[in-house]
Amino acid sequence: NDIIAGDPVPIRRKRRYRPGTVALREIRRYQRRTDLLLAKLPFSRLVRIRLRMEKNSNSYLISAQVREVALDMIPASKQLRWQSQAFQAVQEAAEAFLAHLFEDTNLCALHAGRVTIMAKDMHLARRLRGNV
Numbered sequence: 001n002d003i004i005a006g007d008p009v010p011i012r013r014k015r016r017y018r019p020g021t022v023a024l025r026e027i028r029r030y031q032r033r034t035d036l037l038l039a040k041l042p043f044s045r046l047v048r049i050r051l052r053m054e055k056n057s058n059s060y061l062i063s064a065q066v067r068e069v070a071l072d073m074i075p076a077s078k079q080l081r082w083q084s085q086a087f088q089a090v091q092e093a094a095e096a097f098l099a100h101l102f103e104d105t106n107l108c109a110l111h112a113g114r115v116t117i118m119a120k121d122m123h124l125a126r127r128l129r130g131n132v
Helices: 021-032 041-050 084-111 117-131
Strands: 059-062 074-076
Touching: 041 084, 084 117
Parallel strands: none
Antiparallel strands: 059 074
């Protein structure tokens, strides 16, 4: 090879993987991980927003998304304060719920003879689980 100083450097083309290869690699990587996938700060903001206060007979109602984790009614005289472990527990539960929901959604899509999940698969999975 007669490469002389000043010659242009050949540009290497980026490796192109076959369709599905990268997706399968990502699936394996995420299945190995045990840490949380959602960022903590945005999730805590979402939980705080969902805990919007609605005045109803001198008490605050907590929205249904967090009802299993927190109390149904909090007296107006009490201020709601969260420990970091409480947010972590809510986030663990939310991520586990979403992971299982997507597993069920994928099974619904496979049952329909497709590999791509659609909104109707998610609706069917939620109906079968009983949380419509």
